[in-house]
Amino acid sequence: MSVRTPAASKExxxxxxxxxxxxxxxxxxxxxxxxxxxxxxxxxxxxxAVFPLLYVLSAALDSNGTLVGSNGLFSRFDTGNFxxxxxxxxxxxGRWFVNTLxxxxxxxxxxxxxxxxxxxAFSRMRFKGRRVGLLTLLLLQMFPQLLAVVAIFLLLSGIxxxxxxxxxxxxxxxxxxxxxxxxxxxxxxMYGFFNTVPQSLDEAAKIDGAxxxxxxxxxxxxxxxxxxxxxxxxxxxxISSEFVIASVVLTDPDSQTLAxxxxxxxxxxxxxxxxxxxxxxxxxxxxxxxxxxxxxxxIVSGLTAGSVKG
Amino acid sequence: xxxxxxxxxxxxxxxxxxxxxxRGNTRHAPVKHHPDSLKGTILKxxxxxxxxxxxxxVLMMLFLSQSWAAxxxxxxxxxxxxxxxxxxxxxxxxxxxxxxLFLLVFQVLVVVxxxxxxxxxxxxxxxxxxxxxxxxxxxxxxxxxxxxxxxxASVLTKGDDFYLLFTDPSGKVQIGSTGQALTDATxxxxxxxxxxxxxxxxxxxxxxxxxxxxxxxxxxxxPVSNDPADGTLRTADGSxxxxxxxxxxxxxxxxxxxxxETGTQYTDNGKGAFADSKGETLATGWKIDVGMDNFAxxxxxxxxxxxxxxxxxxxxxxxxASVALTFVMGLFLAITFNREDLRGKKVYRILMILPYAFxxxxxxxxxxxxxxxxxxWLNQTLLGGADIGWLTDPVLARISVLVVNVWLGFPxxxxxCTGALQSLPSEIDEAARMDGASAWRVFRSIKLxxxxxxxxxxxxxxxxxxxxxxxxxxxxxxxxxxxADTDRDIGATDxxxxxxYKVAFGQGTxxxxxxxxxxxxxxFIIVATISAISxxxxxxxxxxN
Numbered sequence: 001m002s003v004r005t006p007a008a009s010k011e012x013x014x015x016x017x018x019x020x021x022x023x024x025x026x027x028x029x030x031x032x033x034x035x036x037x038x039x040x041x042x043x044x045x046x047x048x049a050v051f052p053l054l055y056v057l058s059a060a061l062d063s064n065g066t067l068v069g070s071n072g073l074f075s076r077f078d079t080g081n082f083x084x085x086x087x088x089x090x091x092x093x094g095r096w097f098v099n100t101l102x103x104x105x106x107x108x109x110x111x112x113x114x115x116x117x118x119x120x121a122f123s124r125m126r127f128k129g130r131r132v133g134l135l136t137l138l139l140l141q142m143f144p145q146l147l148a149v150v151a152i153f154l155l156l157s158g159i160x161x162x163x164x165x166x167x168x169x170x171x172x173x174x175x176x177x178x179x180x181x182x183x184x185x186x187x188x189x190m191y192g193f194f195n196t197v198p199q200s201l202d203e204a205a206k207i208d209g210a211x212x213x214x215x216x217x218x219x220x221x222x223x224x225x226x227x228x229x230x231x232x233x234x235x236x237x238x239i240s241s242e243f244v245i246a247s248v249v250l251t252d253p254d255s256q257t258l259a260x261x262x263x264x265x266x267x268x269x270x271x272x273x274x275x276x277x278x279x280x281x282x283x284x285x286x287x288x289x290x291x292x293x294x295x296x297x298x299i300v301s302g303l304t305a306g307s308v309k310g
Numbered sequence: 311x312x313x314x315x316x317x318x319x320x321x322x323x324x325x326x327x328x329x330x331x332x333r334g335n336t337r338h339a340p341v342k343h344h345p346d347s348l349k350g351t352i353l354k355x356x357x358x359x360x361x362x363x364x365x366x367x368v369l370m371m372l373f374l375s376q377s378w379a380a381x382x383x384x385x386x387x388x389x390x391x392x393x394x395x396x397x398x399x400x401x402x403x404x405x406x407x408x409x410x411l412f413l414l415v416f417q418v419l420v421v422v423x424x425x426x427x428x429x430x431x432x433x434x435x436x437x438x439x440x441x442x443x444x445x446x447x448x449x450x451x452x453x454x455x456x457x458x459x460x461x462x463a464s465v466l467t468k469g470d471d472f473y474l475l476f477t478d479p480s481g482k483v484q485i486g487s488t489g490q491a492l493t494d495a496t497x498x499x500x501x502x503x504x505x506x507x508x509x510x511x512x513x514x515x516x517x518x519x520x521x522x523x524x525x526x527x528x529x530x531x532x533p534v535s536n537d538p539a540d541g542t543l544r545t546a547d548g549s550x551x552x553x554x555x556x557x558x559x560x561x562x563x564x565x566x567x568x569x570x571e572t573g574t575q576y577t578d579n580g581k582g583a584f585a586d587s588k589g590e591t592l593a594t595g596w597k598i599d600v601g602m603d604n605f606a607x608x609x610x611x612x613x614x615x616x617x618x619x620x621x622x623x624x625x626x627x628x629x630x631a632s633v634a635l636t637f638v639m640g641l642f643l644a645i646t647f648n649r650e651d652l653r654g655k656k657v658y659r660i661l662m663i664l665p666y667a668f669x670x671x672x673x674x675x676x677x678x679x680x681x682x683x684x685x686x687w688l689n690q691t692l693l694g695g696a697d698i699g700w701l702t703d704p705v706l707a708r709i710s711v712l713v714v715n716v717w718l719g720f721p722x723x724x725x726x727c728t729g730a731l732q733s734l735p736s737e738i739d740e741a742a743r744m745d746g747a748s749a750w751r752v753f754r755s756i757k758l759x760x761x762x763x764x765x766x767x768x769x770x771x772x773x774x775x776x777x778x779x780x781x782x783x784x785x786x787x788x789x790x791x792x793x794a795d796t797d798r799d800i801g802a803t804d805x806x807x808x809x810x811y812k813v814a815f816g817q818g819t820x821x822x823x824x825x826x827x828x829x830x831x832x833x834f835i836i837v838a839t840i841s842a843i844s845x846x847x848x849x850x851x852x853x854x855n
Contacts, residue, residue: 038646042658045643048717049662055687056676114409121405130402140417142774142841146807147833148420150814150826151427155420162371162380180416183409212401213350241669244780248815259671263785266675274679281672292667293660 059278081279093280095254096261099171100240100284103257107175108235111182112228118183119190120216124202134191141184145177146244152177153248174249178239186231193227194220230298237288258284358395362388387411421834427827429599431582434820436595440578443596444560447567447584448538450594452531452554461543462505463551465520465527466512472523474532476543476551477506485509486532486543520548558592567592604828617793617800618809618829624708625805628783629776632715633769639716640723641761645753648731666721674785677714681786702791704802711803715782719772730764731757770844774837778807806833 028036063080085093121127122134145152153168156177160167167173201223202215210218221228243259250256253264262284265277365388372381391411394403430436438446462477466485473487475495483506485495498506508514520527531542534553541555558567558576567576567584576584576592583595609615643662647655665673680687681700689696700710734757742752783789789804789812799812806829814826 035649035652038649038652039654041643041646042654042662046658046661049665049721052673052676052680052717053664053668055680056672059679114412117405118409121402125402125405127402133406139841140413142771142837143417143421143834144775144778145417145420146778146780147810147830148417148424149811150823150830151420151423152416153814154427154432154823155423158380162375162377163368176412177416179409179412180420181413183413184417187409211350216405237669241671241781243671243784244811259669263671263675266678277675278679281676285669285672288669289664289667296660296663 056278056281059275060282063275081275082283084276085279085283088276090253091261091265092254093261093283096256096258097283099255100257100259103171103175103178103246104236104239107178107239108232110175110179111186111235112232114179114182115186115190115231116221116224116228117216118187119194120220122187122191123194124199124220137184137187141188145181149244149248152245156249168249169251169255171250171255174246177245177249178242182235186235189231190224190227193224197223226298229295233291233295237292240284240288354395358392361391365391424827424830424834427823428604428831429601430597430824431595431600431603432597432824432827433822435593436582436597436824438596440596443594445538446594447558447592448556448560452542452544453557453570455541455553455555458553461551461553462503463543463545463549464505464507465515465523465545465548466509467515468512472515472526472530473512474530474543474545474551475506475509475512476532477504488530488532491533491536492543515548600824604824605832607825608828608832613796613798617796617798617804620793620802621800621804621806621809624803625777628708628711628715628803628805629773629779631712632719632776632779633773635712635716636719636723636772637727637765637769639720640725641727643720643724644727644731648728662724663721665717666725670718671781671785673718674714674782677710677717678786681710699791701787704791707787707791707803711783711786714786715776715779718782719776722772726765726768727761730761733764734760766847767845770841773844774841777805777837777840778833779805780807780811783808784811806836 058074060081061074061078062076063078063084064076122130156166156168156173158167159173160169164170165172166176197220201219205215205219240257241259242257243263246257247260247263250260253261256264258280262277262280265273265280365384369381369384369388372384391407394400394407459479461479464475466473466475471487473485473490475498476484476486476492477500478484481504483495483498484492486492495506495509497510499508501507515523527545527548531544531554532551533542534540539556539559541553543551544554545551555570557570559570560567565578568574569576574586576586579585579589579591581595581600582598583591585591607614608618647658649655678701683689683697683699683702686700688700689698699706701707738756738760739752742756747755783803783805787801787803789799789808790801791803792799792801799816800809804812810826810829810833813822813829815821
C-alpha cells in the first residue's frame with residue numbers, strides 16, 4: 001500500500017481517473033479533483049484492508065484443507081473444516097474457546113472493578129502521593145508485562161511448589177498475572193471520565209447521609225457505565241489476543257486459550273492444517289469483531305478523547 | 311492490534327492537568343463520618359475474613375515448604391492489608407490497595423526479579439542448588455554394576471503409576487517404583503519359571519501394553535536402598551532388570567566427582583558446574599551469581615554480538631518505520647475522508663477499520679499464509695507461480711513485516727487523526743484562506759503543527775508498543791530468516807522481545823533465563839530512556855500550545 005502525502009496523491013491519482021461513480025452533471029475533471037480521487041483512494045484502501053479477511057474466510061469454507069488448495073478464492077463451499085475443527089481430541093478447540101471466554105471475562109471484570117476503585121480514589125480524594133501515584137501509573141504502562149515474562153514464569157513455577165492451584169498451568173494463576181496490568185492504562189481512561197461527573201452530586205448525596213461506598217456504587221459507577229463498558233471490552237480484546245504469557249503459563253492443551261492453541265495448529269505444519277486453522281480463526285475472530293463494531297462509537301470516542309484534549 | 315494500541319491512549323489523558331475543583335471528602339471528614347450500614351459492615355467482615363483465611367492457608371503452605379523469605383514478605387503483606395481495612399480513615403488506601411497489590415507483585419516485583427535473574431546463570435542445567443545438582447548427577451549417570459545378578463521383572467500398575475516386581479536369583483520377591491525403594495512383596499503369584507508376575511491390588515501389564523508404554527517403563531529406576539550411592543534397578547525390556555550404580559562417585563570431603571571407570575576427576579569450576587581438567591563439564595549444574603557475565607556475553611560472544619547488534623538496529627528501524635508509515639497513511643486517509651458530503655464515507659470507514667478489529671495474533675498467521683513463498687496466495691495466484699521469498703529473503707521479509715504492521719496499525723491512526731482534525735477550529739482554516747494561503751500551505755503550516763501537538767503523545771506510545779510488538783513478528787516470520795553467521799536461532803526480522811522469548815523458551819536450544827533476562831533489562835533501559843526524553847519533548851510542545 002503506498003503511503004503518499006496529500007499533495008502528491010492528487011497528482012498520482014488523477015491519471016487513473018475513470019471511476020464509474022462519476023455523476024454526469026459536472027465536467028468530470030472538476031468532480032474528480034474535488035471528490036473522485038477520494039473514492040479511488042477509498043476503494044484501494046478498502047481492498048487492502050479487507051482482502052486478508054476474505055482470504056481467511058474463503059480458506060475456512062474450503063475443506064480441501066491445504067495452503068495451496070486455498071488459493072482459489074471461494075472456489076468451493078463446505079463446512080468440512082469446521083467439523084474437523086471440533087473433532088480433534090488432541091486439539092480441543094471447543095475447550096480453548098471456553099477457556100478464552102472464562103479467562104477474558106474474569107480478567108476484564110476484575111480489571112474494571114480494580115481500575116474503577118483506583119480511579120475513584122484519584123478523582124474524588126486528595127491524599128499525599130496522589131500526583132506521584134498518577135505519574136507512576138503513567139510511566140509503568142511504558143513497560144509491558146511481557147518484558148518480564150521470564151521472571152513471571154519463574155515466579156509462577158515457585159508458586160506451583162507451594163500452591164499448585166495458582167502456579168504454572170493454572171488459569172487462575174494466569175488471571176492473577178494479567179491483573180498486574182489492571183491499573184495503569186485503565187485507571188487513566190476512567191480517571192478522566194470520573195472527573196467529568198460533577199462533584200456536587202457526591203456532596204449532595206453525602207449531605208443526605210450516603211457513605212462513600214454508597215456514593216461509589218450507587219452514583220458514580222452508574223454514571224460512568226459507558227467507560228466501564230469500554231474498558232472492560234478493551235481488556236477483553238487484549239486478553240483474548242495475548243500470546244506470550246499465556247503460552248508460557250498454560251502448557252496443557254486442555255487449559256490453553258485460543259491464541260496459544262491456534263498457534264500450535266500452524267506452528268509446525270503451516271500448510272497441512274491451513275483449512276482447519278482458518279476455520280478456527282474465523283470462529284475466534286467473529287465475536288471480537290462483532291463486539292468491536294457494535295461498540296465502535298464508544299471506542300472511537302474514547303480514543304479520540306485522548307488525543308483531542310491535549 | 312486493537313487493544314494494545316488503545317492501551318496506550320491514556321498517555322494523553324494524563325496531560326490535561328488535574329483540575330479538581332475542591333478538596334475531596336477526606337478533608338471534609340471531620341464534619342461527620344457516617345457509620346457504614348450494617349449490611350456494609352457484615353460484607354466487609356466476610357470479605358476480609360475470606361482474604362485472611364486464604365492468607366493463613368498460603369502462610370501455612372509457605373511454612374511447610376520452609377520458604378522463609380517468602381513467608382516473611384507474605385506475612386507483612388497480610389498485616390498491611392488488615393491494617394488498611396480495619397483502621398479508621400485512610401480511605402484512599404482502601405480503594406487503591408487491591409489494584410496496587412497486583413501491580414506490585416506482577417508488574418514491579420517481576421521486573422526487579424528479572425534484574426536479579428540477569429545476574430545469574432539460571433537456565434537449563436542450572437536451575438537449582440548445588441546439593442540438588444549433586445544428587446541429580448548421581449541419579450542420572452548410571453552404569454550397570456559389573457557381574458551383578460539378573461533379576462526377573464514384571465511391570466505392574468496401580469492408578470497411574472508403574473511398578474516393577476522383581477524376583478531375584480534366590481527367588482525372593484520385591485516391589486518398587488521410581489522414588490520408592492525396594493520393599494518385600496508378599497502374596498505374589500508366580501508363573502511356571504518361578505518369576506513373580508502378579509500381586510494383589512496391582513494389575514499386570516500385558517505384552518502389548520508394555521510395548522505401548524515403553525518410554526515410561528524405560529524411565530523407571532527403583533532405588534535399591536535409600537542411599538542414592540547404592541544404585542537402582544532398571545529394566546530395558548520389561549522382563550529382566552539389572553542393578554545400576556552411579557558411574558560418577560561423589561566425594562563430599564573434596565567436593566569432586568570421580569568417574570568410577572576412567573578415574574577422571576570433576577571439580578567445581580566456579581561457574582556452577584563440575585568440570586574436568588580439560589574443561590569438559592557435567593551436564594547438570596546449579597545456579598550461581600555470575601555478575602555482569604550475561605551482559606558481557608551479549609556484547610562479546612562472537613555468535614551473539616553481531617546478530618544482537620543487527621536485532622537492536624532492526625528493532626529501532628521497525629518501530630520508527632511502523633509509526634511513521636501508519637501515521638502518514640492514517641493522516642492521509644483522515645484528510646481524504648474528512649468531507650461531510652462524500653458519498654459512501656461510512657461504508658469506507660467501517661471496512662477500513664476491520665483490520666483493527668481482527669485479533670492481532672491471527673493477523674500475523676493469516677498473512678503468513680498469504681505471503682508463504684512456496685504455497686502462498688501472493689506467489690501462486692497473483693503472481694502466477696512466482697518464486698519470490700517474501701518471508702525467506704532477509705530484505706523482503708523485513709518489508710513484509712512492515713507491510714503487515716501497517717495493515718494492522720493504519721486504522722488506529724486513521725481514527726485518531728480524524729478525531730484530531732475534526733476538533734481543529736474551522737475558523738483557522740477560513741482565516742488562512744482569506745489571507746491567500748493555498749490548501750497545502752494551510753495544512754503544512756497550520757493544521758499539521760496543531761495536529762502534532764495533540765497526537766504526539768500517542769505517537770510515542772505507539773512507538774513504545776511497536777518496540778515490543780511481539781505478535782506480528784513471531785506469528786508472521788518467527789524472527790526468520792535466520793542469520794547465517796550464527797548457530798543460534800536469531801533471524802533478520804527478530805526484534806529484541808522475540809529474541810528474549812526465543813532465548814528463554816525456544817525449541818531446540820537450551821533455555822537460558824539469565825541471558826534472556828539480561829536482554830529484557832536492556833530493552834527496559836532503552837524504553838525508559840526514550841520515554842523520558844520524549845515525554846519531556848511533548849511537555850515542551852504543550853507549553854508552546
